[in-house]
Amino acid sequence: MTPDLTIGVVGPHDLVERVMLMGHAAAPVPCRLVAAAYRDEQEAADKVTRLGPNVDACLFSSPAPYEIARRAGVLTMPATFVQLGGAALSAAIAQAAIDERIDPRRVSVDVLSRAEIDEAYTDLGLPSEEVHCRDEPGAVGVIAAFHERLIRQGASTGALTCVPGVAERLAAAGLPVVGIRPTSAAIRTALHTAALLGAHHRLEESQLTVVLVEVPTLREPVRRAAPRYWRDELRLSLHRLLVQEANRMNSSVWPIDDHSYLVVASRGSIAAATDGFRVLPFAAKIRDELGLAVEVGVGMGRTTHDAETHARGALGRSQGAKNSQGFAVDREGRALVPAPRMPPNAAGAAKPKGVEVLARLAAKLEGGDTVVDAESAGKMLGVTPRTARRLLRTLVDEGLAWPLPPNRTPAPGRPRQLYRLIVEKLNR
Incomplete structure (x- = not known):
């Protein structure tokens, strides 16, 4: 059985009470009404915010509080109001x-x-x-x-x-x-409309969505041979990060091949994680944690096959474009609007991440010494050794650094791994 819809009722105390008393009989589907009464219309936006994300639709007592909440930008769910004309x-x-x-x-x-x-x-x-x-x-x-x-x-x-x-x-x-007070017929009509809007919104939010994530660094062959275990560890780190992010959205992750992953979720969870399909999902987290640029396609459909087909189409569209616009496609095969924007600092994602990191390290090198480890690189870049280690592996994968044989010391623990930076490639 479908759970009851939740409708937030926003308005002055007497009108909210009136709507609540006649609500269940007027709604076309089972619903739960949540009162959000105010003393002044200017409180409407705050009342909507306090209702939180668990409301399927909002019903305002008149056009005035609805317009105030709309202009404040707090309406993240469908909303309507009781008509006071007629x-x-x-x-x-x-x-x-x-x-x-x-x-x-x-x-x-x-x-x-x-x-x-x-x-x-x-x-x-x-x-x-x-x-x-x-x-x-x-x-x-x-x-x-x-x-x-x-x-x-x-x-x-x-x-x-x-x-x-x-x-x-x-x-x-x-x-x-x-x-000017609303008639009983106007209240019943508004409740009917709010319930239908909420039901449609819930169905839309639960729509099956597939996200394809591809990593060019893992897809494209490196220019020089690199130890395979670096690439394997990078894949494991990426998979672990995607699983962590997917768990927050109640979704699932499967690796497809050596360089791509498939995430299955609901439209609502992906919309929340992408600011309404304006920001590439997972891209900022992967960039910050692993220093990698990713290509993403989001698709929706009535079946998993349809959703994956649309996701691949969206991925191909974003790969062929100069920016990320159109990375999400609805179940009819149309690009979602509004046009998405890249996460902050991602405008130059087309430029290899390693070149930027190598340039920053080269600027801090002293005495012509081009050998670093995770600790020294972290101090130069202003990041933790763990993050620096991942960035150095990115340099190896892009042919911008060579891993040197580990120093064998009698001390317990993992030996310190050194890397030689190929700074000469900055001049090419």
């Missing part, structure tokens, strides 16, 4: 007509768009030329000042507001105001 606005106009102080043809309205206002007035057979509109979200004080200024200038006879805080402030000032 029947809700018509009910507010009818209520304003009962108030002797208000002429509904000369009022000010917030949050709703001019099109929604004109449509409601047309349906009621009323003119809307003297109805003032402010659809921009803002603080309670700013919106209240908009209405108050128009009323005191005589341009408006009252305010129709979607913001409860504005209604309270204007009423306290003795100004005529009517709150």
Whole structure:
């Protein structure tokens, strides 16, 4: 059985309570509602952040908090809001007509768009030329000042507001105001929409995804013979790192051949690890830990075969391009958007990593001595001996350094491994 969906309900306390009370009966699929009530619309973004990543969809009480959260960039899940136009606005106009102080043809309205206002007035057979509109979200004080200024200038006879805080402030000032409240039908429709959005999002996030990782250093033959055990140890280190990263995403890793690996995961886990398919997965970690550049292709599909086929297509596309754009392909075979960006400092990935490392070491060499070990190289590069050892192995694989026979000493432990740097290749 599919687990219940989780929908976060964001809005003022009274409206959130109203949505919660009618929620389960209105939703088309089993769902769990989580309340995120606030006192002021400006808290909407913070409330969404506190809901966390376990929410399948967000439902806002009106367009105002939705727009605030959207502009803050915190909506990482599908979201919708309860409509306050149509029947809700018509009910507010009818209520304003009962108030002797208000002429509904000369009022000010917030949050709703001019099109929604004109449509409601047309349906009621009323003119809307003297109805003032402010659809921009803002603080309670700013919106209240908009209405108050128009009323005191005589341009408006009252305010129709979607913001409860504005209604309270204007009423306290003795100004005529009517709150626009959602109808029960609008709440049911919004809950239905939120549930469908959440269900679609969950299905999409669980979509099968295959990641192909290739290492050019292991794929291409080195220019000079290098001890095979260096390459074997590099493969083991790379496999170990990929397994560690894959475990964090609840995915699996298999080596395909001497230079490539296959990772099977869900779309949601890969999207989280790649900033929404903008950053190559695993690339930054492998570069920082092992000093290697990798080529990556991500593919999705209805079956493992389809996903792997799309991943190979994406890999070929990224190999033939000058940058990483288009490294991910959806199950229809289309490149995902937005276009991804390379991880920081990876713009020069086409340049062999070893050349950069060799140049940095050569600049620190003293007295023409070109022999180093992991400890001395680490001090020159400002890294740990362990990282320096991996970088030196990269130099060996790229033909930029030679491993010298280990020094045999009577002391216990592994003998110190020395490398001769081939600095002459920097001038070629």
